[in-house]
Structures are given as C-alpha cells and as structure tokens.
Amino acid sequence: xxxxxxxxxxxxxxxxxxxxxxxxxxxxxxxxxxxxxxxxxxxxxxxxxxxxxxxxxxxxxxxxxxxxxxxxxxxxxxxxxxxxxxxxxxxxxxxxxxxxxxxxxxxxxxxxxxxxxxxxxxxxxxxxxxxxxxxxxxxxxxxxxxxxxxxxxxxxxxxxxxxxxxxxxxxxxxxxxxxxxxxxxxxxxxxxxxxxxxxxxxxxxxxxxxxxxxxxxxxxxxxxxxxxxxxxxxxxxxxxxxxxxxxxxxxxxxxxxxxxxxxxxxxxxxxxxxxxxxxxxxxxxxxxxxxxxxxxxxxxxxxxxxxxxxxxxxxxxxxxxxxxxxxxxxxxxxxxxxxxxxxxxxxxxxxxxxxxxxxxxxxxxxxxxxxxxxxxxxxxxxxxxxxxxxxxxxxxxxxxxxxxxxxxxxxxxxxxxxxxxxxxxxxxxxxxxxxxxxxxxxxxxxxxxxxxxxxxxxxxxxxxxxxxxxxxxxxxxxxxxxxxxxxxxxxxxxxxxxxxxxxxxxxxxxxxxxxxxxxxxxxxxxxxxxxxxxxxxxxxxxxxxxxxxxxxxxxxxxxxxxxxxxxxxxxxxxxxxxxxxxxxxxxxxxxxxxxxxxxxxxxxx
Numbered sequence: 001x002x003x004x005x006x007x008x009x010x011x012x013x014x015x016x017x018x019x020x021x022x023x024x025x026x027x028x029x030x031x032x033x034x035x036x037x038x039x040x041x042x043x044x045x046x047x048x049x050x051x052x053x054x055x056x057x058x059x060x061x062x063x064x065x066x067x068x069x070x071x072x073x074x075x076x077x078x079x080x081x082x083x084x085x086x087x088x089x090x091x092x093x094x095x096x097x098x099x100x101x102x103x104x105x106x107x108x109x110x111x112x113x114x115x116x117x118x119x120x121x122x123x124x125x126x127x128x129x130x131x132x133x134x135x136x137x138x139x140x141x142x143x144x145x146x147x148x149x150x151x152x153x154x155x156x157x158x159x160x161x162x163x164x165x166x167x168x169x170x171x172x173x174x175x176x177x178x179x180x181x182x183x184x185x186x187x188x189x190x191x192x193x194x195x196x197x198x199x200x201x202x203x204x205x206x207x208x209x210x211x212x213x214x215x216x217x218x219x220x221x222x223x224x225x226x227x228x229x230x231x232x233x234x235x236x237x238x239x240x241x242x243x244x245x246x247x248x249x250x251x252x253x254x255x256x257x258x259x260x261x262x263x264x265x266x267x268x269x270x271x272x273x274x275x276x277x278x279x280x281x282x283x284x285x286x287x288x289x290x291x292x293x294x295x296x297x298x299x300x301x302x303x304x305x306x307x308x309x310x311x312x313x314x315x316x317x318x319x320x321x322x323x324x325x326x327x328x329x330x331x332x333x334x335x336x337x338x339x340x341x342x343x344x345x346x347x348x349x350x351x352x353x354x355x356x357x358x359x360x361x362x363x364x365x366x367x368x369x370x371x372x373x374x375x376x377x378x379x380x381x382x383x384x385x386x387x388x389x390x391x392x393x394x395x396x397x398x399x400x401x402x403x404x405x406x407x408x409x410x411x412x413x414x415x416x417x418x419x420x421x422x423x424x425x426x427x428x429x430x431x432x433x434x435x436x437x438x439x440x441x442x443x444x445x446x447x448x449x450x451x452x453x454x455x456x457x458x459x460x461x462x463x464x465x466x467x468x469x470x471x472x473x474x475x476x477x478x479x480x481x482x483x484x485x486x487x488x489x490x491x492x493x494x495x496x497x498x499x500x501x502x503x504x505x506x507x508x509x510x511x512x513x514x515x516x517x518x519x520x521x522x523x524x525x526x527x528x529x530x531x532x533x534x535x536x537x538x539x540x541x542x543x544x545x546x547x548x549x550x551x552x553x554x555x556x557x558x559x560x561x562x563x564x565x566x567x568x569x570x571x572x573x574x575x576x577x578x579x580x581x582x583x584x585x586x587x588x589x590x591x592x593x594x595x596x597x598x599x600x601x602x603x604x605x
Contacts, residue, residue, distance in 0.1 A: 001288070002297045007032045010287055010301035012274045012316065014039075015098025015565040016579065017586045020156075021257040022320045024590035026263040027226075028597065033265055034299060035165070036289055038308075039094030042101055047243035057241045060103045063087055064094040071311055072456045073527045075473040077328065082159050083459050083467065088528035090535055092309045096270065097243070097252040099309065099533055100579070104240040104364030105216040105249050107159045108576030109150050112143040112179035112376050114444075117572060123375065125389060126207035131477040134448035135338055135447040136160040137571045140543035140552040143179050146584045148257045149408070149591075151183050153583035157250035158222035158230065159213035161185040175211040175307050177371045177378070185355045190219045190233060192364045195357045199396040199438050203493035208370045209451075212393060215365030216250035216579075228261045237402060238395055239364025243362045248363065272297075275318040275465060277562065284562040290463065303593070305563045307586075308397045313568040314453050314538030315468040323539075323549050323558060326452050328471075334557075336454050338537035339472055340573035341525070343392070345441045345482035347489035354501040356433040359402040367396035372441075373488065374575055387482055392443030392481065392575040394488055400438075410435055412505040438496035441485025442532075445573040448475065453538050473475055536570040541585075554585065560603045565589050573599035 009025055011018045014037030015548045022035050029183045042062070055061040064070075064087075072081040093099035118137045121130055163172025163184045189212030192200065203210040216237065223229040233248040247254040262264045271292035277299065278285040286300035314336055317323050323335035373391030374376055381388070409428045410418065412435065416424040456469035497504040543546025545557040554569055556562040565586045567578045574581075596604050 002291075002295055004246065004297060004299050006286070006300035006302070007034045007579040008302040009305060010299050010601050011035045011305040011307055012287060013037065013098065013306070013308035013312070013566075014096050014252070014270075015307065015309070016094065016100035016252055017582055018260055018305070019097070019252040019260065020586045021267055021305055021307055021565060021590055023259055024255045024587065026260055026266045029591075030265060033267070034301070035268045035564060036274055036287070036299070037096055037265070037268060037270050038273045039096070039098075039100075039270065041270045042095040042097055042243065043257075044243070044245070044247055046438040048245045051238050051242060053238075053247060053403050057403060057406045060087060060091060062093055062095065062241065062243070064092045064161065066077070070459045070467060072459050072467050072469045074469065075524055076450065076470055077471060078099065080470050081456055084527050086528070088391040088534040089242075089526060089531050091115045091530070092533060094259070096268065096584055100252045101545045102241050102246055103245045103579060105297045106365040106577045107157065107161070107214045107216045107580045108574075109179060109181075110143070110574045110576050110581055114574050115139045115142050115146075115215075118561055120376075121389060125558060129387070129450070131387070131446065131475060133449040135448070135449045136337075137540070137542065137547060140541055140548075141588075142476045145583070146588065147182060149181075149584035151181075152587050153580055155186055155225055157216045157255060158186050158218050158224055159188040159214050159216055159580070160190050160219040162212055164190050164211055164500045172209075173211065173378075174490070175369070175371050178373060185214065187219050187222050190215055190217060190363060192368065193235070193357075193359070193362050193366055194435065195353075195359055195438075196367045196396050196497045198500040199492070201499045202438070202492060203370050204552060205499065206491065206495050210368040210380065211369050214366050215363065217363045217365050218248045218250075221303065224255070226539070228255060228258050230254060232367075235361045235363055235365045235366070237362045239362075244527065260406060264405050268299075269358075273463070274316065275463060277316060277322060279320065279322065279559060282559060284559055291604070303561050303563070305565060307565045308567040310535045311453060311468045311470070313564055313566060315455070316349040317539060317549065318455050318502060319465055322562070328450055328452055330382070331449060334542075334545075336538055338534045338540050338571050339451045339470060340445040340447050340570075341472065342534045342573050343443040343481050343485075344531050345480050345485040345489070346437050347439060347486055349490050349493050349504050349506050350435060350495045351493055351500070352412065352415075352431065352503045352505055353434045353436070357436070359433055359436065360404070360531070362402060369393050369395040370492070379565075384484065387477065388480055388484060388524070390444050392441055392485060394436060394439045394441055394485070394492060399444060402433075402529050404432075404440065408432065412504055432598045434512050437489070437493060439489040439492035441482070441576045442488055442577075443481045444575050446477065447537060474523070477547070480525075525554050532577070535574060536567040536573045536578065539564045539568040540571045542571070551604060553596075554589040555597070556593065557603075560597070561601065563589055563593065
C-alpha cells in the first residue's frame, strides 16, 4: 500500500457538500486540504462542447456506473435483495461536482416545523394516530439555527426568487407560507414560460397562492460574495441531467472551484475510490482509496470529512466499522436508520393545449409552485382521508419533460390506439409541443422503523467490498399521500385546461414522460421508476448519541475528528428539495470545525 504525506483534512466526495466544506476550510483557515472524488474531472468547457441528449439523458453520462458500484434493494427483511443494474428511481452523479452538476436547480428552504417533526406530530395528532412503525425525529437544531446558513448558501449560489415572508411580513407573489426570511432573494425570479403562466392563472382562480420556484438558475448576471460572476439563464432546456453550458445554473464546478483553484492549501484528486476510514482508539487516522491506476493508497489526515452521496456515506461508515449498525427488530443502533426517499405523484389526467407551448424553451427550475397544502396548518382534515397528517407542494413540470428524443411519443391514448405505427408517429409529431401535465406533487417521506440500510451479505463491488443494501417500501400512508397529490393535481390540471383553452384528457399521456397513476392502485416502491435523487438518512443527526450517528454539528458521536455531511444526516425527507438545506447544514458544520473544534479538538456541544 502506498502511504502519502499527511494532510490536515481529507474530504471524501467532490460534490456540493464536499467542495463547499473545502471552500469554507480553505478560505477561513490555513489547513492543508485534499478532496478525493471517485469520478472524473468535469467542467464548463466539456458542457459547452457536448450537450447530447442520448448520452446525457438516456445513457446517463454524468451518473455513476452500476457496473462498477451500485446498490441492492429489497422491499422487506423477508425478501431477497437484487442489485440495481440500471439507475431508475434515482440517478447519483459522479465526477467533479457530483449530482450538483446535473441537478435542476430548485432551491427550497424547509418549513419551520419540519425540524421538530416528531414533537409536532405527537403534540398535534397524538401517538395513537401516527402511522405504524413511524420513526421520524427532531433534528436537534431548529430553523432559526439554520436561517443565516440558508442565506449564506443563497448568496453563494445567487438564488433567484421572491420572498413571501420577510421578517414576518407576508408578501403576495412570494411563498407566504414559507418560514420567516431575514433577506430578499439575491436575484429576482426567472421569467415564467408560456405554459407556466397558465399554471399561475389557474392556481389564482382556484384561490391558491402561487409563487415563482426559487431557482439556482440565475435570472440575471450575478456576482456572489466570493467575486464569482455567472450569467443569466438563456432557457435552452438542457438543465437536469446536464451541466450548464454557460454557467447560469449554480454548480460546484462554476461556483466553488473558481475560489478553490486560487488556494494553495487545496488539492483535488479525481478517480480516487475511497474504501475505508482508518481509525484507532476512537480517532480517525485517514482514509484508504484506490487511485486511478488501481493502486491502494493511504492518505493520513488529522480531520476526515465524509461528504459523498447519502448511501455511500453510510456504506463507508459500515465498511469501516464505525458506529452501531441499526437493527430494525429491536430498534437499537443508529447507523443505517431512517432511510427515506421523496414521495411524488401526478394527476390521472393530461392536457392537450390549444396552441403550441414552445415548451423546449425552459429551465430546470422555472415555473410556479403552490404551497397552500404544505405542512399541516392549511389541510382541511374534515375533507381528507382519515390518517393524512401533512400535505405537500404542487408545481409546474420542468425541462426533462420537453427534451425532443426522450419524450417523443407522449400522447394521450385517445389520440392513437397503439404505441407504434404511422398513426402514432403522426400524432406524436403533431402533439409533441401541445401535451403535458400541468401539476406534479412533492410530499414528505416519513422515516419508518422497517426502512433502513445495511451491507449486503451476497453482492460485492469490483474491489470485493459488500454493496450497500436498501430495505425500502411504500406503506399505506405513502399511497394515501400519492392519491391526495393526484387529486389536487387533477384539480389544477382541469383549471389549467380551462384557462388555456385546452382539452383535459382522462387517463393521462402514454410514453416515457407520463406522470399519471392508476386511481387507487397500490404500487410497491420501484427501483426502476424515477422519483427524485433525494435519498436521505443513514447517518442522521441527533441531540443525543442514542438517536443518531452524528451530533448537530455533523461530528460523529464516537469519533470527534470525523465529520459526516450531506443529506445522510437528515432524519426524514421533506416535500421541499434538499440541496439548499445540504448547503446550509454543511456551512454550519464548517462553522463548528473552524469556530469550535480547531480551537479545542474535542466533541462539540
């Protein structure tokens, strides 16, 4: 094994969390910092020269290769597991920037009550009315602990949006149901697309309060506090699954790397596959990894930060035998618990618009959202199925819905009896820019005792290490959420069809981009049907060591010089997209290292 010169800090993973932690440490300290990224180098030049939909969307060019390393899945402890051979339900990125390169850009803050969800649910509904096996828990920090970190993240990325709750003052046109903000967004909202204006008008007519989606896709040229300038969005439509060819979408490669490249105390090593955290006597010594030539290498370090994608953070802790493995039978242990994914659904109907939408001119986060049903304060429980505890958000679909190749053939069944032939081709060409669902649903995913991660006893990666195994399935509660989401989505779809002069078609659109679900159908969690890449949990934060793997500073409870950052620390999954909260908790963790740990290297309180 090759042994390298010791460094002050080694960071595993070069995505949003890892490069943001590197930026915070490199700028604010003189620490010698190394980031190890398992994938290749990526950057703006590559994106500007290559925007091939076949490569990026259908062949997943920016995603991890399941042939090298994947995850196994089973629905319950009684079922056998099988490797995910082709990513479908989620698409983990690889290479410099990770999933932060190919994300869409939606930049939500979480609701204030989400950080104390266990307390909230028990006080409002009582333990007897909660779903069986529910394992939600309070984070150990509150929204007020993160508000300034949220703002710093928004300034860093230049989020475009409109405040709806500015220091307690409600502002129409913004999200009036959001938690209080201390500052307006750094840049104004994106210009809405033609289709989005119908959603906005329909939502207003229904009595809702639509607001522009907060977006890390800039509405105008912006220079952040680090002096990094980026241009406004050109609405090319190539956003999710792609890196931005001009840098309008905030990505680690165009937001953090320009700062880090100026720092002599920072280095990035690509094609470095980390296999273990080396530790002794309760202290991390560094990490071992396979370098790009296949040689096993030991990088000693005084501080180790795990900042890989959620399952990989959890797997590295398990492979390194750090922490106590969670046991779903007894509920004991903390490592691997609270595995969650985001709950999504669409309507049972679709719209054939009167006119062409020019929907290919769009952005990954442009559009409107409705938060009137988010959380539990505005739910009319007298009209909802018994047992529904929280709602969710509804928003206009974004650019993956309108790429020319992957969405061809998305037409209502009433317009062609088959998915092939001359009649189908004619309808597909004629309706391609006139068919779509107006509303999609995003809801919380509660943690359950039976959903967890561990190491698979059978399947291994190319190095012979056990793969991570996900035990995950939907419960009756998630199906209730999906049915709720479909019902409200259908209501919005009908209103959009009315205000646009289009036609509502029952049954939804067939084809690769169809969102419809069969009413009342109870589907199992599928590893092949895309939901979001928002997998969370496994190394959750907690106020006490018996309930989580890391403390509220994301410092490991058992190893004070080991930090685990990212959404692996989230005790459950929100209706809001997680990226902005990942940035916020990473900033807070960096504050803990710089402001507390380096002054007195011990467990933080």
